[in-house]
Amino acid sequence: MNEEIENVTKDIVERPSWTEISRNVNFVFEPEISTIVNGDRERISQVIQNLVSNAVKFTDVGTITISIEKNNQSSEVILTVTESGTGIDKKILRRLFMKFATKSKSGTGLGLFISKGIIEAHGCRLEAHDNVDSV
Numbered sequence: 456m457n458e459e460i461e462n463v464t465k466d467i468v469e470r471p472s473w474t475e476i477s478r479n480v481n482f483v484f485e486p487e488i489s490t491i492v493n494g495d496r497e498r499i500s501q502v503i504q505n506l507v508s509n510a511v512k513f514t515d516v517g518t519i520t521i522s523i524e525k526n527n528q529s530s531e532v533i534l535t536v537t538e539s540g541t542g543i544d545k546k547i548l549r550r551l552f553m554k555f556a557t558k559s560k561s562g563t564g565l566g567l568f569i570s571k572g573i574i575e576a577h578g579c580r581l582e583a584h585d586n587v588d589s590v
Contacts, residue, residue, distance in 0.1 A: 456523055456532060457486045459496070463503045464521070467511060480514050484521040490532050493581055498573045502581075505566040506536045515538035531579075542587045551583050 464482050492499065502586060510519045517539030542552065550556045552571040552590050557564030567581075574581040 456492050457489050459500045460484055460521055461474055463500065463507050467507060471564040476511060479516040481518050483518055488523065488525055490525050492532055494577045502570040502573050506571045510536050514538040531560055539584065588590055
């Protein structure tokens, strides 16, 4: 997982648009564990790419933190992408994983819908929590 996360963040910071974004936004990924996940590497990478790209899209100023932990009792691996952006619009939050749910100026609103399908096909779950509610 760590390698995939590092590849995704490297890909994002190598984009020409990152130069402008990086003046106000920082990535934090300091893994405490290294873990192996069995699954379709390309699809899992696609999900990570989507989650991190969404965080970049909705964070004008602040930090995007990516963390990974393992629940030793259940053997679950928990990947968390947290950003200090504006939060998720309440109208979108209810239907966030449905087709065409978006408040983005770019994009189709299909990314999280597709990501959820990929994650569920791996026997896992994808959740979203609004960062405004947790502050």
